Amino acid sequence: MKQVPKNVGQAITLGVATVLSIVGIAGYQLSHKELVIPRPPFQQAVVVHDARKVQIKYLGNGWYNVGDTIDEEMLDFQQLDTYFTGASIVEGDAIYKRIYGKSYPTNKAVDINNLRYLKMLYVDYDGATRCGEMIVNAKIAGVTLDIFRQLFEAKYPIARMELIDNFWDTDGNTTDQASMHANNASSFCYRTIAGTSEQSAHALGLAIDINPHDNPYVWKNKDGSLKLEMLDAYEQQMLEDREHKAHAITEADLAYQLFTKAGFDWGGNWDNPLDYQHFEWKNQ
Numbered sequence: 001m002k003q004v005p006k007n008v009g010q011a012i013t014l015g016v017a018t019v020l021s022i023v024g025i026a027g028y029q030l031s032h033k034e035l036v037i038p039r040p041p042f043q044q045a046v047v048v049h050d051a052r053k054v055q056i057k058y059l060g061n062g063w064y065n066v067g068d069t070i071d072e073e074m075l076d077f078q079q080l081d082t083y084f085t086g087a088s089i090v091e092g093d094a095i096y097k098r099i100y101g102k103s104y105p106t107n108k109a110v111d112i113n114n115l116r117y118l119k120m121l122y123v124d125y126d127g128a129t130r131c132g133e134m135i136v137n138a139k140i141a142g143v144t145l146d147i148f149r150q151l152f153e154a155k156y157p158i159a160r161m162e163l164i165d166n167f168w169d170t171d172g173n174t175t176d177q178a179s180m181h182a183n184n185a186s187s188f189c190y191r192t193i194a195g196t197s198e199q200s201a202h203a204l205g206l207a208i209d210i211n212p213h214d215n216p217y218v219w220k221n222k223d224g225s226l227k228l229e230m231l232d233a234y235e236q237q238m239l240e241d242r243e244h245k246a247h248a249i250t251e252a253d254l255a256y257q258l259f260t261k262a263g264f265d266w267g268g269n270w271d272n273p274l275d276y277q278h279f280e281w282k283n284q
């Protein structure tokens, strides 16, 4: 199940306007290939490997946008990998225009070629299948697609999954607050660690936050007490009795298990801050 279309005889090449790089999941290697459409294995499903759109032809023609709900009957569960796609971002393209000057300011640390735009399915808190998006570092694009595919298969609830630019406020840190309050899962945002001048792993697209309003991050005072004044009332109560709270990530949680097994550290195990929403790639 971990393959990209490789049999050219079974693929149709798209026109020049849609030439994109796609992510090969096998071995987490990224490969640059011309965009191809595999011939449908079943008459009812045609999946286009375009990270910007999940197109499924089923008694009609559907183009899904981020946030759209998707009728499960329209999915081919034998080929789930095909709904978890990644693409390069090219200066001037639609994704670049959405992020430039926001999560991707002019900077010397992160080249646009080192980022990948992912389109993924997820199951929301109401059990609906939705189309989500995320930008991560190319280094972790394959492993991220793999983890989120497994979360989807397990119907792991994720509240929301959009680019942080959809919540853009004054700067990276105020925007992070807005995205967290919207319970939005996200990764790349060129910013510092809140309250410090240190570059966040999010600035390199090497950290992923999941269900952040249900999984707050909180700094400790010198005496070990939590700086609760940084949090809203909802977040404060989400720090208590986490083992019995819905959507609270703990070590018993599937996201914790998949991310840590794949080579991420969990912020919930940190000393200061405690960052329950945060999974960070170890091999930076």
Ligand SMILES: [Zn+2]
Pocket: 202, 207, 208, 209, 275, 277, 278, 279
């Ligand atoms: Zn984080």
